[in-house]
Amino acid sequence: xxxxxxxxxxxxxxxxEREESTYRRRMVRGxxxxxxxxxxxxxxxxxxxxxxxxxxxxxxxxxxxVHGIGVSSxxxxxxxxxxxxxxxxxxxxxxxYGAAPDPRRDVTIADHAGVLASVLRRAGLQNAVLLxxxxxxxxxxxxxxxxxxxxxxxxxxxxxxxxRARTFWRATADLLRDGxxxxxxxxxxxxxxxxxxxxxxxxxxxxPYMLADRIEDRIPALTARVLIVNGDRDPIVSGTxxxxxxxxxGRVEFRAVRGPHVIMHTDPxxxxxxxxxxxxx
Numbered sequence: 001x002x003x004x005x006x007x008x009x010x011x012x013x014x015x016x017e018r019e020e021s022t023y024r025r026r027m028v029r030g031x032x033x034x035x036x037x038x039x040x041x042x043x044x045x046x047x048x049x050x051x052x053x054x055x056x057x058x059x060x061x062x063x064x065x066v067h068g069i070g071v072s073s074x075x076x077x078x079x080x081x082x083x084x085x086x087x088x089x090x091x092x093x094x095x096x097y098g099a100a101p102d103p104r105r106d107v108t109i110a111d112h113a114g115v116l117a118s119v120l121r122r123a124g125l126q127n128a129v130l131l132x133x134x135x136x137x138x139x140x141x142x143x144x145x146x147x148x149x150x151x152x153x154x155x156x157x158x159x160x161x162x163x164r165a166r167t168f169w170r171a172t173a174d175l176l177r178d179g180x181x182x183x184x185x186x187x188x189x190x191x192x193x194x195x196x197x198x199x200x201x202x203x204x205x206x207x208p209y210m211l212a213d214r215i216e217d218r219i220p221a222l223t224a225r226v227l228i229v230n231g232d233r234d235p236i237v238s239g240t241x242x243x244x245x246x247x248x249x250g251r252v253e254f255r256a257v258r259g260p261h262v263i264m265h266t267d268p269x270x271x272x273x274x275x276x277x278x279x280x281x
Contacts, residue, residue: 015044015101029081033091035099040118043095043103043111047119048073050080050089060087061153061279062125066116067091068134068158069210070203071193072098075186076133079264082272090128092119094139096202098193109209113143120150129279131155133264134236135210141218148223155227155275158234158261159215162241166211177235181260219248226252227278229271231259253278 016039023035033050052060063083065076073091080089093100094112116139120128130151132140137156144154161171179187194203219226226249230242239256246254255274259266 028077031081031084040115043115046093046099048091050084052088053084062088062128064090064128064130066132066136068136070198075189075265078268082268102202112139117147129153133157138213144224145218152224154224157229158237174236178261186262228254231263234261236261
């Protein structure tokens with residue numbers, strides 16, 4: 001039986017590595033997942049791994065799911081359980097989010113993308129499908145631009161704010177509007193993640209990076225094929241903006257689906273089917 005990696009000298013509790021064997025195995029929607037904590041230089045990330053729910057086959061692809069700002073991988077779990085029917089799934093809590101400790105320094109979008117690249121290399125994942133939701137789309141698109149060898153397919157769901165909405169108060173107002181459209185469980189996850197797990201101080205340090213980022217400048221440079229998916233009742237990311245992003249490159253496909261901002265939680269089966277169908281094209 002393997003044991004946890006020894007604590008690194010001088011690190012506070014929560015900043016040491018822990019292997020899967022040191023966490024209790026959990027289950028969601030009939031799918032088992034295993035948790036680990038990894039340290040990449042001075043940044044800590046938590047990974048939940050869902051093994052594929054059938055005997056491995058040639059052509060199976062892994063999926064790596066990246067959450068939005070302030071929240072954690074928890075809202076991805078229903079979709080992860082569905083995608084595990086088609087391949088192994090990895091959920092991440094990026095540094096400072098969810099179960100990953102506050103790094104106590106500024107962490108840029110490029111820093112998050114760099115840590116994610118290290119996670120992919122450590123797991124030995126080649127051409128995993130990278131999924132980003134909201135701010136996570138910014139992280140995934142930067143990873144795909146800066147490390148094009150990691151994947152040939154990425155999915156951007158509700159792909160962040162359009163230029164006219166990139167102000168703190170406009171973004172906050174749109175977030176509150178979306179809260180009225182989401183199921184209560186999604187609102188509960190968001191509130192506890194924002195206030196208790198991420199925390200307001202760290203969240204406020206991250207927001208300026210989100211508002212200043214221009215995902216539209218990266219999409220034309222991506223070599224991977226891209227699927228953009230957006231909810232028809234999303235007050236944060238308009239369908240017009242999401243569709244416009246899809247016109248910036250011939251390698252991008254756009255799909256509008258029913259739902260508000262957190263579309264992968266409100267209808268995970270539908271989203272999994274869209275992704276599976278796109279991968280088969």
